[in-house]
Amino acid sequence: MPSPLFADRSAQPPEPGAVDALITRTRRLRGDVDAVRRDAVVGEDGPHHRWQRALCDLAVHQLDDLGAHLGQLKAGLPDERAVDSSAAYAPPPGPDAPRSPGSLLSRVGSAEWDLLTDEVHWSEELFRIFGRPRQTGPLSLDELPSLVFAEDQPLLQAMVTECLIDGKPIDGEFRIVRSDGRVRTVHMTGEPVLDDTGGTASMWAVLRDVSELRRSERAVRESRDSLHQHQRIAHAERRAAVELQEAVLPPWRGSLRFAHEGPAPLDVAALYLPAASTGLIGGDWYDALTLPDGDALLTVGDLTGHGVAATSSMAMLLGALRGMAVAGIRPGALMGHLNQLLETAAQPALGSALCCRYDPTARTLSWAQAGHPAPLLFRAGEGRALSRPDGMLLGATGGAVYEEAETPLLPGDLLLLHTDGLARSGGTPDDTTGRDRLLALAPRLATARDAQECVRAVVAEFGDGPRADDACVMAVRVGGGS
Template structure:
């Protein structure tokens, strides 16, 4: 006896050269998900880059404002009675545009000019903050007309009692335009260089210890009579010190370069001197003041 016919089994039909419909749909969905993830990652990257760019721009603005508030400028020219000061400031940190080196030059109420330069050990914002405190303290204290030795003693007390972790050096001097006398003192800092009649020599330093030493020793005075045509260079140790070079070799290099500084376009000459002594990338902050004695 013959029963009812069995239902036919129909196999899945594949599209020519392709996968079954279900597999194609799954792979299409997976590809779409991957594309969406890639687009989201790209969007996140663009947003992050924009945030970094905006943050960098804000930091540059703050650094510029801070630099202008703290220092006269990296390439300032300051006119004084019978003298002109040309400054160069090259910080080791390009990012902040500032470091631990500082300088000051300006008139006092009695007609003399104060010329000062200093160095606070370290880099970054902590060194910048300590540098600013020292420079601003000197700017105010100098208005009293006190001697360079007395000013250095006051700075020594400030560092000792209010900035105990600080190591700092400085040269502070008074230039009398009436007599040409430059009276100065130093606190563990390189002595200025005098360029006269084409020859450069480093002045003999008076006694003076690092600021904040707490030893109580006085800062002795020294004096040199400047005349028309003389040039006085005040500098920080970054100009003569490099890890791969002896400091005496660096000083000799600077003395030789100082003898060749031009009378005109002095700023460009100072730039060349710094590059000759330090290369294109100074290892430390460099500050340099050139004081030209005029008639």
Template sequence: MDGERFESRSGPELEATVDRLRTELEGVRTAMRTRAVIEQAKGVLVERLGCGPEQAFAELVRRSQDENRKLVQIAADLVAAAAPPPAGREAPVEPPVGDAAESPVGGEAESPVGGGAGAPVPSGAEDEAALAARFHLAAAALATVTGPDEIAEHLHRTALGPLGAQALVLAVREPDGALRLVGAHGVTARRRSQWQRIPPHLRLPLTEAVRTGRPVWVIDRQEFAARYPERTDDLVPGTTVCALPLQAGGRLLGVLKIGWAARRDPAPAVAAHLAALADLAADTLLRLPGPPPSAASSAPPPDVLDPAGAPWFRAVLDGLLDPVLLLRTVRDRDGKVTDLRVEHANATTVDLAGRSAAELRGRRLTELYPGMVASGTFERLRTAAADGTPYRGEAERYVETVAGSARASAMTVQAAPLQDGLLLTWRAHDERDRRIAQLAQTGRLARVGTWEWHPGERRITCSDGVPQLFGAPTGTVGLDPRAALDAVVPADRDAVRAAARALLDGRTAVTADFAVRAADGQRNLRALGEAARADDGRLLALSGVVQDVTPWRRAEQALSDTRDRLADQRRRTEDEQRAVRALQQALMHAPAGRPVPGFDTAARYLPAERERKVGGDWYELLDLPDGTVLLAVGDVSGHGLPAATAMSQLRYALRGIAYDGTPPGQLLDRLDRMLCHQRADHIAAVTVARLDPRTGHVAWARAGQLPPVLIHAGTARTLDPPPGLVLGVTPRAHRPTAELRLAPGDTLLIHTDGLVERRGTGTDLGTARLLRACTDYRAAPDPAGLLDHLLRRLGGPNPFDDICLLAVRRHDDA
């Protein structure tokens, strides 16, 4: 049946189906490359037009139809206008490798746009908006690539082709400085094969761009021949070529080279555009999984498959201090590992038998080390090679017989799997050498040296570095006791003499701390000594250690000074806090006028919990001559005495201005002009309301403060806020006045942002919690109880900000 169905669809019908599926697949790939730009453009329109994603997409479609341009081009223009491309990165400073350190022709630095005979005429001003749009198209296309060849293809299609470029290549830098071609477009397969690897000493625009970390331009073939006379051909075809370094992740990865068929000298905008594209390509190369594929195929290059054959890999091994063997497996006809052959040995290799690297290469382990076979180590290595697992040996004693003589040493052998074999290294543990090295390291790190003196000797025997602690020149052997005592500062010489006499008189152990003169002032030393005596009491020797404790002494002094400064700062801060608290409490509890008829009122102030400083939050409740009541809550930036002083000035200025019946919006504008005229170094957020107790009418305005909350019939909502900039920014700001009427039983709550804001959460979330807490309050209609309820529900005090609340409630029978 399946065969008949297949037969029935063969011929033209099958070809049409395959063609249709191929077209659909290409459409899907194109959509994936352009989707990111379109989605970003939709986001721009959503923000600008205040519409939803569907309406934004419809707007893109409409513009595309009206302008008769592709939708993705419309989207790219929108994104480019909203988000210009980033500037090109600075190249990381890296030392040159090998012969690549040679200077350019003539020893002069390269210009970013090349030199050459005569200044070429620019190819025309490029539209920066169009360049930006192409950058975003390239970024979207590169987000879906899977290999360097696709990077080159999409760069050319979306960004470089429209600039007239005919070809480009991507090359990555290897550890020895050579460049390996990984991707290309517009370059023939033959040329790619011939230029697969470019040595670092070869002088070309590619290698110069990597060496200098800057773009290299060659305007025409005449200039190319003058600058690179030894080269008759080039990897990238074209009249003008440009090589751009690829840098990402803080390192230089390689180079991007572009060729134009026509002579070209780009404008600065084009040069910046190309630098941004190079950075984009570098980031994309880092994102690709695994090592970059070769230029010829998607398979890893030969030196990744077989690093032992790569010169750079052998150079890395030769730079190691420990011996390293690269071992290849030897297998029988069934594929079982029977032995391991030395493929390569690094330059420092000398084995237990004294054989060098050249004598080991090509030989089998069973032939070289029969003792390793007898001990079982070879079998463990063979198993590790067969299973592809690391081998971590313990310190063992190895014995090998060479020319009838047995040689032994304690060694630790370790191996890691590498391709079809192992990378093996070992470290010998000669006990005496190991202990000497450890002692030397301990002395160097701890600034400790040893000394010894025998009766009758004129000099003290010391370890390296001790004479220099007493000011002796470098290379001095031993220490003259008189010279050592002369180096001690006069104030400490008696203590040093007393310690020496105590040792000579039979004290078993003595410690002395003293200072010696040094080029940087003085050094603090600590000497410990003990006496060795024979059974009959005769003195055999004095010995001990001396340590340079200058860093510790200086650290102790610095710590003591810091403690003193901190204690003084703590005292001054406590005094300031007491003054601020007293000032703020005096202000908060200052007479605020008569009770408001027909209304219940309550206020709360809580300083920040963790800041341990009183801030500039405040409230005001004041009856005015015209029968109205002034309500205000404010927040001055900062903490401490300056904030409290600014708060008091602002509060009393508000009182003075409010007495003439000024509407709240104009009142805030006057305060703003006062702050700006004083050139105050702080800003303030304030909400001001004027309440008429007879009618419940409220006129209010705000300056950067959150809107008040109205609780009506058991439901809470925030008032629609009129515009209002914080005080202290500009004297020309205008703040309108809003109005409402409080019905009997209504409660008006004015608060600072410390009530709802918490680190890690937005204001909207905190406001929603506040409204729920207000709605949930079902106790007696008392503003004081409401405020206490809100502080419990919202977690007062705030760890990082002050909280200030003011609530007024109109009586039910008012």
């Protein structure tokens, strides 16, 4: 006794115009999703883009299924011709996702097992799902588990038993192995059909091949898990980079004092400015310390790269710089040693650096640079960039020679040292716009009470807008006295 809900039996269709409108909207949405998949994420790699592609694929599969069901609804599913109704919904095939003819409706079939006559009715689609020739006939309920995965057989048997004995509806999935060796995932829904006495006369079911859908869902889960793992790793690496940077570059503000009864101290303030993207923790540094011979070391620099590798290389380089400065090595020679250190490091990198040695007795600044912006000198309300001695980027080539320059300073002079990420916002390295903006701060810096207020003025000028790279700035005011 066939169920009135049997999938291959004709049913009264709804109003055709309403279904046509739904089909049109589904087709249009399917095309939009396919365009996103094709144009926005294809060709990219990485956890985030794999997750996007998987979500798009899943959405396409679900829209294909929706379109197929709407096509069946419109056609009314005449006997033995259900597959022809695929013409009612023809989603435009994407170039990267070809589909075979009839592949949509071949994923839905139906069956009814008559318990009184032992007759079994299968739709044509169900034979296709199971990969079973029509002439071999349908499978009985006892034969059905023979094609089901061993670990899924208890689930199928439980569903059938509960349906036949307890009258419970069927709703579950199991995997089958077809005669051609292909594994398919089948979702089965159904219910018992009762006779006049309330006994179970037959069981009907609709079986849907959801293999592609489950594969897409699995791809979404796996890509999402990969993305989350990537994010966890990135977060841990960023945290390690931040902690290492903070250990090496604590917020700096204070005075560099010299020998008792010696010259007035230098007033120094420095600050690290992060990039607009919080993931770009880089290798910028600053440092200021009094050396054993009474001179002062003032330095800023920037290593290429971001993350733990950049900050660890920065810590190594800054440690070597401090050690050589304490040992009395002059700025030009010191740059040569740093260049050799970077060139032979296990993690090759390029870096720019500025190393200054201030003699408080003679009030002279001896300095060398390696592909770095020159110090800016502010005096009597005006500013200028010092003329740079020759010096190429650290790590660029072996045996590089770095010249050394000497600049006399006066009481009240202000030196501004910075890395190029401060004044450059996406322009070329030769762009002087940022430098000109710094020099234009001369009147404001002349009235600043201390070096810390000078740093605040610089941050007010450059710190509010988005910065493509992280940066450091150091303000050094020369103490007064004759």
